[in-house]
Amino acid sequence: MVASLVIAGEFGMTLGQREADGKGPGMEPKLMPKLGAAEIAEFLDQVFPQLRGQMVIEEVGPMRARLRMPIDASHLRPGGTVSGPAMFTLADCAFYVATLAMIGREALAVTTSLGINFLRKPVPCDLIGEARILKLGKRLSVGDVMLYSEGDDRPVAHAALTFSIPPWNLG
Amino acid sequence: MVASLVIAGEFGMTLGQREADGKGPGMEPKLMPKLGAAEIAEFLDQVFPQLRGQMVIEEVGPMRARLRMPIDASHLRPGGTVSGPAMFTLADCAFYVATLAMIGREALAVTTSLGINFLRKPVPCDLIGEARILKLGKRLSVGDVMLYSEGDDRPVAHAALTFSIPPWNLG
Amino acid sequence: MVASLVIAGEFGMTLGQREADGKGPGMEPKLMPKLGAAEIAEFLDQVFPQLRGQMVIEEVGPMRARLRMPIDASHLRPGGTVSGPAMFTLADCAFYVATLAMIGREALAVTTSLGINFLRKPVPCDLIGEARILKLGKRLSVGDVMLYSEGDDRPVAHAALTFSIPPWNLG
Amino acid sequence: MVASLVIAGEFGMTLGQREADGKGPGMEPKLMPKLGAAEIAEFLDQVFPQLRGQMVIEEVGPMRARLRMPIDASHLRPGGTVSGPAMFTLADCAFYVATLAMIGREALAVTTSLGINFLRKPVPCDLIGEARILKLGKRLSVGDVMLYSEGDDRPVAHAALTFSIPPWNLG
Numbered sequence: 001m002v003a004s005l006v007i008a009g010e011f012g013m014t015l016g017q018r019e020a021d022g023k024g025p026g027m028e029p030k031l032m033p034k035l036g037a038a039e040i041a042e043f044l045d046q047v048f049p050q051l052r053g054q055m056v057i058e059e060v061g062p063m064r065a066r067l068r069m070p071i072d073a074s075h076l077r078p079g080g081t082v083s084g085p086a087m088f089t090l091a092d093c094a095f096y097v098a099t100l101a102m103i104g105r106e107a108l109a110v111t112t113s114l115g116i117n118f119l120r121k122p123v124p125c126d127l128i129g130e131a132r133i134l135k136l137g138k139r140l141s142v143g144d145v146m147l148y149s150e151g152d153d154r155p156v157a158h159a160a161l162t163f164s165i166p167p168w169n170l171g
Numbered sequence: 172m173v174a175s176l177v178i179a180g181e182f183g184m185t186l187g188q189r190e191a192d193g194k195g196p197g198m199e200p201k202l203m204p205k206l207g208a209a210e211i212a213e214f215l216d217q218v219f220p221q222l223r224g225q226m227v228i229e230e231v232g233p234m235r236a237r238l239r240m241p242i243d244a245s246h247l248r249p250g251g252t253v254s255g256p257a258m259f260t261l262a263d264c265a266f267y268v269a270t271l272a273m274i275g276r277e278a279l280a281v282t283t284s285l286g287i288n289f290l291r292k293p294v295p296c297d298l299i300g301e302a303r304i305l306k307l308g309k310r311l312s313v314g315d316v317m318l319y320s321e322g323d324d325r326p327v328a329h330a331a332l333t334f335s336i337p338p339w340n341l342g
Numbered sequence: 343m344v345a346s347l348v349i350a351g352e353f354g355m356t357l358g359q360r361e362a363d364g365k366g367p368g369m370e371p372k373l374m375p376k377l378g379a380a381e382i383a384e385f386l387d388q389v390f391p392q393l394r395g396q397m398v399i400e401e402v403g404p405m406r407a408r409l410r411m412p413i414d415a416s417h418l419r420p421g422g423t424v425s426g427p428a429m430f431t432l433a434d435c436a437f438y439v440a441t442l443a444m445i446g447r448e449a450l451a452v453t454t455s456l457g458i459n460f461l462r463k464p465v466p467c468d469l470i471g472e473a474r475i476l477k478l479g480k481r482l483s484v485g486d487v488m489l490y491s492e493g494d495d496r497p498v499a500h501a502a503l504t505f506s507i508p509p510w511n512l513g
Numbered sequence: 514m515v516a517s518l519v520i521a522g523e524f525g526m527t528l529g530q531r532e533a534d535g536k537g538p539g540m541e542p543k544l545m546p547k548l549g550a551a552e553i554a555e556f557l558d559q560v561f562p563q564l565r566g567q568m569v570i571e572e573v574g575p576m577r578a579r580l581r582m583p584i585d586a587s588h589l590r591p592g593g594t595v596s597g598p599a600m601f602t603l604a605d606c607a608f609y610v611a612t613l614a615m616i617g618r619e620a621l622a623v624t625t626s627l628g629i630n631f632l633r634k635p636v637p638c639d640l641i642g643e644a645r646i647l648k649l650g651k652r653l654s655v656g657d658v659m660l661y662s663e664g665d666d667r668p669v670a671h672a673a674l675t676f677s678i679p680p681w682n683l684g
Contacts, residue, residue, distance in 0.1 A: 085427040
């Protein structure tokens with residue numbers, strides 16, 4: 001029930017946080033990623049070889065990541081638009097990368113829910129996914145991903161995601 | 172990432188389960204509620220006194236619950252329809268009751284997400300919420316609630332919910 | 343705002359409806375599909391050739407459809423589980439078939455939102471998707487899809503979908 | 514089906530749009546609100562008198578709005594946190610105001626779906642809702658609302674909403 005919303009043992013990291021670790025107001029938060037784009041790309045190649053070459057990690061930052069999905073004929077549908085599963089895959093991976101960067105390589109974050117609103121028809125060019133973590137707890141990572149066609153700043157889709165972080169990663 | 176969807180230590184209870192606890196096919200599952208409607212009602216009166224009188228627990232069963240929300244003028248909107256927050260409240264409480272019945276009184280389940288599709292205008296009579304748990308894990312309870320106006324079997328809204336079960340309840 | 347939830351010109355078809363077209367209680371509703379499984383399969387082959395062979399329409403009924411996705415190596419992820427995009431695709435297609443069956447071949451229903459909760463790890467066998475329409479209006483089709491691994495009645499995922507039905511189809 | 518995502522007759526207004534109405538790059542978009550905060554507040558008081566005094570429209574801008582919900586004892590739950598229905602109400606109203614500002618007073622936008630992720634326990638002070646429209650079509654308004662406790666820039670909840678805009682408003 002919402003009424004008693006308290007999640008135990010949370011990291012206390014959320015988007016926009018201005019204080020952390022008991023430091024006073026105005027101190028910079030300790031939200032630096034543990035992993036960079038290259039390290040995560042290498043890790044993904046090992047763990048998810050079937051995704052190799054499908055996406056490029058363009059940038060990883062505190063509580064966020066930007067990925068690019070080069071679009072070719074296999075992603076297209078009649079009319080030249082990008083398929084729904086391709087958009088789903090990019091949203092899922094972008095949020096995975098953002099989360100992995102913060103919690104580290106050993107971590108196994110798994111998607112528990114993904115809700116996506118389709119806003120407009122993507123054009124047949126590269127798809128960009130911008131992920132941000134809104135709340136990183138010990139057990140859940142929650143946030144959203146905005147999807148764009150490259151060169152157009154109008155979003156084509158918006159996804160809200162929740163990942164579960166299994167306890168064995170937190171030792 | 173969905174690709175590696177394994178949630179550690181799950182109870183393994185889901186809707187429709189026909190086997191459990193290592194018993195062979197055809198054995199009845201061990202999915203009986205730990206608490207009945209009266210026990211939960213008493214517990215809710217203590218913990219959420221502000222909800223007293225707002226809802227009636229009509230039935231509690233394995234992985235499900237049915238609640239009634241008597242509708243009076245305070246729930247209505249112009250045109251005689253039931254307000255969105257009233258529907259939200261009933262969905263949230265119905266799933267809370269279904270979950271509490273299974274995990275027991277000590278447990279503090281908290282709503283982590285609620286998505287609701289509004290299907291048709293409720294008429295100004297009692298609202299019924301039928302909750303079912305689709306997956307009860309050690310850390311998450313996931314399911315849905317169908318909302319009806321009494322006497323009409325066409326749903327007025329459908330909600331999908333995820334509750335987090337804090338670890339201290341699992342001792 | 344929820345408060346004034348009235349959608350103009352709805353068909354008035356929802357799951358569970360027991361009366362229709364002004365007929366008295368006990369009359370069968372007029373909810374028969376306009377298209378059968380074979381007709382829809384032929385239509386899909388023409389319109390979405392890239393999906394050919396990926397799914398089998400097992401059954402189409404009033405406000406519902408059941409599809410099967412034969413699972414092969416291309417759908418699998420490490421550990422032998424079915425990929426998230428494969429589950430997304432099956433949920434999307436199953437609800438498309440259920441909607442198309444009701445509104446007819448000319449219709450172009452397009453996904454506006456899809457929310458999916460992942461419940462448990464699918465085993466590496468065929469995936470079944472059971473779609474039901476909860477509300478079929480003139481402009482929106484709203485419902486859900488339960489996904490199963492064949493031979494196991496515990497759901498692996500549950501999706502809630504909304505499709506938009508463009509006005510030109512309603513002439 | 515996502516594969517053919519084209520929505521007929523859309524306004525073509527989305528967040529971040531840089532061009533509009535056939536004008537060249539660099540031209541300002543025609544996304545100015547039709548109504549200001551005071552006009553909308555007056556309209557709401559007439560149409561939803563039961564909400565009077567519950568929320569303050571702090572700001573209305575192109576494709577966005579910010580509302581404040583003064584929190585008093587009636588919104589609180591044990592532990593001093595704000596209730597789920599109060600958060601639902603603020604998210605719903607904030608997106609309604611953002612949409613109404615763009616489409617005008619005569620319009621009846623109705624909530625078709627609302628998905629909310631609860632991120633952290635709100636503290637017992639005023640709640641702020643920041644709504645943005647991601648896509649404003651002729652028939653749907655789609656976007657999100659971030660909820661904050663005043664004075665804390667960490668979001669307490671994030672909601673994704675879809676409103677239907679009935680056709681009679683578009684004459």
